[in-house]
Amino acid sequence: MGEGTKIEWADHTFNPWIGCTKVSPACDNCYAEGLMDTRYGRVRWGAGEDRSRTAPSTWRQPARWNSQALRDGTSPFVFCASLADVFDNEIDPAWRADLFRRIETTPALTWLLLTKRIGNVRKMTDPTRGCPLLPSNVAIGATMATQEEYDRDRLKLEDVKLFADVRFTFGSFEPLLGPVILDRHAPDWVIVGGESGPNARAMDLAWARSLKTQSADLGRIFNFKQVGGRGADKGGHTLDGETFFARPAVERTAA
Numbered sequence: 001m002g003e004g005t006k007i008e009w010a011d012h013t014f015n016p017w018i019g020c021t022k023v024s025p026a027c028d029n030c031y032a033e034g035l036m037d038t039r040y041g042r043v044r045w046g047a048g049e050d051r052s053r054t055a056p057s058t059w060r061q062p063a064r065w066n067s068q069a070l071r072d073g074t075s076p077f078v079f080c081a082s083l084a085d086v087f088d089n090e091i092d093p094a095w096r097a098d099l100f101r102r103i104e105t106t107p108a109l110t111w112l113l114l115t116k117r118i119g120n121v122r123k124m125t126d127p128t129r130g131c132p133l134l135p136s137n138v139a140i141g142a143t144m145a146t147q148e149e150y151d152r153d154r155l156k157l158e159d160v161k162l163f164a165d166v167r168f169t170f171g172s173f174e175p176l177l178g179p180v181i182l183d184r185h186a187p188d189w190v191i192v193g194g195e196s197g198p199n200a201r202a203m204d205l206a207w208a209r210s211l212k213t214q215s216a217d218l219g220r221i222f223n224f225k226q227v228g229g230r231g232a233d234k235g236g237h238t239l240d241g242e243t244f245f246a247r248p249a250v251e252r253t254a255a
Contacts, residue, residue, distance in 0.1 A: 008225050008237060008245055009191055010112060011076035012065055015058065016099045017091065018083045019043040019051035024116050026145035026175055029199045032083040051090055062106045069108035075250045077139075079112045086113050087120040093131065096124065103135040110250050111138045114172055118142040118156045122163060134164040139248070141170035141187070145177045154185045168248045174225055175200075179207045182214045189248050190215045194228020194235055203228050208239055221246050 005013040018036050022028070022045070036042040043052045062078065069076050080086060080103075086096065103111050115121065118140075125134045134140065142157045144150040150171070161169050171187040173180060175195030182190070192211050194203030208224060215222035224244040227235025237243060 010079035013079045015083045017053045066106035087115045087117045100132045114141040116143045136165045139167045143172045191223045193225030196234040
């Protein structure tokens with residue numbers, strides 16, 4: 001699970017546990033629920049349901065990625081919890097502490113912690129509450145599918161950056177469900193994509209074009225993941241004939 005991910009803005013995926021609860025319009029057609037609950041019956045989705053911790057063999061994978069990155073002089077991006085949410089209220093805090101320790105032992109990796117619960121991050125990483133700090137090789141992101149979510153969460157995301165020594169912030173505008181107007185509080189990295197799957201809701205390409213222009217005007221890094229749709233190609237990965245897979249630069253960790 002996780003080697004050579006097909007997610008265009010990451011190099012690996014790592015799932016410390018599986019299971020979640022829908023909390024956003026972006027969750028309506030959750031691929032993780034469809035895969036891990038409906039298809040495989042691995043977990044039950046929803047509040048009050050048990051989350052399933054992954055196997056020790058899965059937890060050992062990041063050490064191998066880190067060793068390879070040190071040999072190569074790279075800093076691969078690891079999308080953490082594509083089948084869950086690190087800041088889910090249902091998670092045992094001890095599990096999160098275990099995850100942070102694993103992250104700290106792999107400093108050559110850039111860990112992408114994307115959450116739909118950005119309001120939980122401060123309280124769950126506040127040492128005055130007995131919680132572990134976010135490791136310094138983390139980038140923190142929030143899903144912002146609509147203008148309402150952006151307006152609600154952009155300052156919370158910025159606050160985490162001011163509070164913790166994270167590498168950068170990012171916003172996942174995927175699935176993009178409407179036009180979004182950014183402001184000076186926009187995240188460092190703007191990732192845009194349409195929804196895919198059998199019930200995919202259409203994204204107007206004008207919304208993506210606007211975010212590309214706004215990102216340039218604000219000095220933010222723009223990444224276009226996919227057009228979206230119900231086809232196997234997820235609508236393709238180009239916007240007006242161009243590919244935008246840019247990433248934030250990070251300092252490479254020396255061996």
